[in-house]
Amino acid sequence: MAHTSEKYTTNPMIHRDRRLGLSQSAWIRSFSCEDLKPLIVCRGPIRKEAMDVYQEMGITHYGILLSEKDSIVYPNALAPELRTLTDSKRVHRVPDYTGASKEERVERIHQIINIAIDNGYDSIFAGYGFMAEDDEFVGAIEKAGLNFIGPCAATQTGAGKKDEAKRTALSVNVSVTPGIDNVTARTLVKKHGTREKLLALANSDGLQCDQKVLADEKLSLEDLADHILYASYARGVDLFSIEELCAQVEAECAAMLKKHPQSRVRLKAIGGGGGKGQRLLGAALLTKKNASDADIAKAAADAPGLVREILNEVKANGIGDNKNVLVELNIEQTRHNEIQLLGNGDWCIALGGRDCSLQMHEQKLLEVSVTQEGLMAAIEEAKAAGRKAEVKALESDLKVLKRMEEESERFGKAVGLDSASTFECIVDRDRHYFMEVNTRIQVEHRVTELCYALKFVNPDDANDFFVVESLVEAMALLARHKKRVPKPQRFVRMNAAVEARLNATDASLSPHAGGMIRYWSKPIEGEIRDDQGISMLNPDTGIFMKYKVAGAYDSNIALLLTTGDDRKASYDKMSEVLRATTLRGSDLATNLEFHYGLVNWFLGRNVMAKPTTRFVVPYLTLVGTLKEEANKLDPVYAFLQMKKHYAKMVADAYADQPEVAAKESKNMSALLDRKGTLIIRPIERLLGDPHLLSGWLSINTKNFRIDNGKVVWLRNPVGVLNETYEYLHMNHRPHKPAAEIIWSHDNELLQQALRFSRTLRENFGLARDEYFTLNEIVNKEEPQGGFDADTWQQIRSAHFGYEAGLELLGMLFLVGQNTKFWDLRVEEDLEITIPEYLNDTDLQARMKKVLVPPPATKADEIVAACGGMYYAQEAPGMPAFVAEGMHFEKGQALYIIEVMKMFNKVYAPFSGTIDKILVTSGDGTIVSKGQPLFKVTPDEKFVEVDVNALEKEKRTLTSEYLKAVL
Structure with missing residues (x-):
């Protein structure tokens, strides 16, 4: 793999002229995209970015899709992009983007395609929304004769579905996470048992199967079952019940937990992303050295409920839906690294890596560039300082990065990647495992494009070339010119970039929807802010326009990015940006302070440290102990x-x-x-x-x-x-x-x-x-x-x-x-030592309440833990969690709240009896934080806190502190 390390000298915040049609070179003009007519069907910062990039490319005939949630359902949540896109003929309204069920989703796909055709659009861009990796959606677009600005349907199927991607990876010698990718096939084999019964099933239901496959006696039962299942999806029928699937997953989880003691199992929908459709089970076994069969069975028994949650969350619980769920070993001490890919179907190029390990609830928080040039510079610096253990650790990272880049390019070519995608891996010290491919541009794509630019060279004249700095622009270029686009060279712009996701979450990083932003300070020099236009001032008055952070979508408000000659410089600038950012509003909570504290935690230790995906919760727990003290x-x-x-x-x-x-x-x-x-x-x-x-x-x-x-x-x-x-x-x-x-x-x-x-x-x-x-x-x-x-x-x-x-x-x-704050530390080899007590789940739960005390409540009621959509049952057709007159135990599930696209099960904080259910409007009712949901009679009376005693305790401890400082 030959990648140039030549330094690209333009300012990372200033792009070159994107209007290729204005070039004096005929070859460059031939790659103009000004006649492209895209319909943007996503929302959020990527929609605003696409609008800006298309405008700069000279693409004038573009439009956007606008859902009711963007404009009607939530007051003051009107898409801020409309402040610049004032032509109403280019704004097309739909009830929502994807539909609430399979039927609605199919209806929406056809509606979007009809909007495009009726309004003269020739292509569709879906950004990093989930429709961007929906092979059915992309296939329908292609069938209608439209371009999809993203990977084609064949690539979506081969790489976007997690089970198919894993099989492809194995076929091209890419290391994968240990696990099971065909639990639905195993469910069908368990139900029918023999080849004869499976063939009879295919014939009896009139499924359109490939007869050559059915006649192949060398095919395993599971592969045969898999083929029959895909035919059932096309027909829209179910060949097993969700209960049968849940039973099979439970059995697989029990077997995996027994084989890998002191580990957890990750259940993952084959669709979804951004943490959606994923659950972990087996947490109680992590601290047990000799788990009994009963312990394992108890842990595995959580699987059926988690499977239902997953299918519900990714809307795959309808008749005929592909309900396959990956059952994988959760590699506990891992980092989450990913490689940015770009291809045209013939060639594929890796554009460096990103470390996304700093995450919680499977949601990324802080993302850092990982490039060969950046690591080599860090190695030289560590050598000069005599930090031998650090040198060895960084050299290991460089080797792993090179292997991941090589494997990702091999995988991309195998699936015919013809746009931007992300090759995601988990890294365990000097080993890595392929996890999945996101067949769409990622939220954190700017981290990569700030480090690398792309140089496209005329094969007949090395001096005739053009430079692309935006992956959104590159996707449009590939959609318009396809295999004509030559393989680019990557050029270094900056050695490091970092992105902080500014989210609507409280101090414990729990979603906090419904707040109103009333003021946002202007970006400072060196700050790159992607915020959907929320901070854009009223074009007429120059005054900030209030914006409601609705709970209909994810929790992201903005993406804040900085660059530097090395990682420390990018962190220093990010600290400066976070310090200077002021957000004010009503009922508004963000993770701004969390990011500021975290960035400075690394600046105070070592920015090259290697946090794992399990870092943030113990860190938050430690921060909670600071607050408690x-x-x-x-x-x-x-x-x-x-x-x-x-x-x-x-x-x-x-x-x-x-x-x-x-x-x-x-x-x-x-x-x-x-x-x-x-x-x-x-x-x-x-x-x-x-x-x-x-x-x-x-x-x-x-x-x-x-x-x-x-x-x-x-x-x-x-x-x-x-x-x-x-x-x-x-x-x-x-x-x-x-x-x-x-x-x-x-x-x-x-x-x-x-x-x-x-x-x-x-x-x-x-x-x-x-x-x-x-x-x-x-x-x-x-x-x-x-x-x-x-x-x-x-x-x-x-x-x-x-x-x-x-x-x-x-x-x-x-x-x-x-509080033993400094016991959470970075070692000389850049590994992070997490004190064992910070992994205690009871302490973690208690510190979460310290960071964000529960809403004020009366002794005889239970109130909503946060704002969102209320559901009384686990899934449609399932019984309600509780009923009036029913006794509940502490820790028992009471309801589900859907907020920021995630389904959160809420458990009883104490034992008692439900006297009255106050939410009478049914599932999907919007509730606000602190809203009473149930009238209850607690089993034990609440004891009021003695304020005077607390004050006395504070003064006593303060006096003890003074003895140590005076």
Whole structure:
């Protein structure tokens, strides 16, 4: 595999002219796409990106599909793209994009195709929505004589269906995850048992099977059953019941759990993506060294319910639907890496990798580029620094990346890939396993295109070429010109890029729909923001237009991207972007602070660290312990007690001079009062948000140590305080409201302290990190540095005065120390050590409630945990979870809430009896967070919290903290 590493020199935020039809070269003009007429049938940031790219390519005849949920069902959720697309003839309305059932889906496919034909469109772009990898949809488009801007139907079938993709991978020697890809075939064999019975089944139902296949006696029973099943899908009949499928999956799970002790099993729909249609079972076995058959059977017994949830979530529970579910071993300590692919059916090229391991609920959160050039640069840097273990780890990553790129290209050619797709793998140290192919452009595609550009060269003239920087543009180019498009060379634009998904989730990363965005700060220099146009100002007034974050789709609000010459530079810029981003609204919750804390956690450790897909939950649990500990502290009380401490110091120093003691005590009190808000405001902010505290503790790891229970500063606390204001985005900015920044008199005092400290340090020739040495010098009563006695005493007094009170910042270090914050660490070989206690599921559940306390409720009711669509039963036709008069146990399923495209089963927080069900409108009813759902009688009475006792406890613990910092 030959990939050029030539540096592409254009600014990564500035693209070249995309109007190839304007070129002086006839060869380049022949690849113009200006006559392409696409209908955009997706939504979200990719729709806005496609609109922008098509406009820049000179494509003027494009339109968009708009669902009722985008414009009618949810007030103030009108697609913001309409602020620029003002021609109503190019906006086409449908009830929804995919339909709620198989019948509706088929109806919608034909409706979309008719819209395209009736309005003069010749192609359809489905972005990264699920219709983008629906082979039935793509096949219907092709049959109607339209272009699909994406992989063709044949590729969709061969690569997009997870079971077919796995079989293809095995056939071209690509390593795959251990598991079962034909559980439906096994279900059919279990039901009918013999070849004769299977053949009789095919004949009796009049299925259109290939007679050559049926006559092949060498074909295994499972392969024969698989062939018959595909014929049943075409006919629209079921050959087994969901109950029979569930029983087979349960048996397969039990066998896999027995074969692989202390592992979990992943159940995965063959369609879906973005975490949709996936469930894990067997969590209880992870900590059991010798699980009994009864333990395994109990774990496997969860399979039927999970299968129903999966089929319901991907809408594959109708008659005639392909209900195959992959049953795979869950590789526990894994990273999620993926390779960006592009092909034209003849050639296929890999465009580097992305690490998507930082995820939760199978939803990616932070995605980082992984390129050969970036890894080679990191290896050289680690070699120069003598970090041998890190060098070895990075060299291993480079080898794995090269293998994944080579295998992905081989797979792409095998399935005739003719557009953009993603080859997804799980990586376990120096091994990797193919997981699936997403036959669509990915949400995180920009991470790749910011690192690589594509150079298409005239085969007859090496000096005749054009450059493509956008994968959306490349997809349009391939859809329009197909196999005429020559294989490109990839060019390095930047060595690193990172993307943070700004989602509508609360502090525990649970979906939080229904909030209203009323203000969004402007992007800063170097920030790339893909947000569907939400932050676009009113074109007439220049004022931000409020936007409702509805729960109809996924939780994503925006994609925030940054680049750099190396990963640290891209993380530094991302930290700057997140710090400068301000979102305000009503009932609005986002993961902005989570991302800020997480990015700074890596900056404080090592950005080249190797988190696994199991990192985020323990990390969140640790952040929860920070909040739990922080909730016990009272910084105002601490400040008042500190004043008493200083008063006693003065009194003791002038014990034999009462008048001097009184005067000095008054001066000290006035000094500390002047510094009160300067010190307390940032401490309160950090104690109030554990995600911010996590990031702050991480970047200040080397600024202190604890000796015999006492905090010892290794950096000047004045400098740390200044950086804390910057970290919190509270530094002095005259145009901002006083409530958001340092107060002017506090800033004046802080700047005086900084100037004094810098001058003093420079006078003694000390570096910034030699504060400990400076302190030892200043503590000497004998004049130092050539100063006379009076001047030296003034210097010592000024030093003492500027730093007095800043000891309180040390309380934050103690919060980290007492919660074992630094035990979650990056080792020299870049592996991350997760303390075992952070994997405790009970602690994880408790810390989730600490991060986001349940909504206020009366003792006799259960309220909605979050906003979304309420369902009383697991699937259509199934009995309701609860009924009036029924007793329920703690942990029993009560209802399902569908929010941000995921189905979340909600369990009882306590035992009791259902007195009345308050949701009477039926399944699909929209409920809001905190809305009463059931009137109940709890088995045990709730005990109210004693507020006075809590306050006393806070002051006691605060006093203990003070002993360690004063």
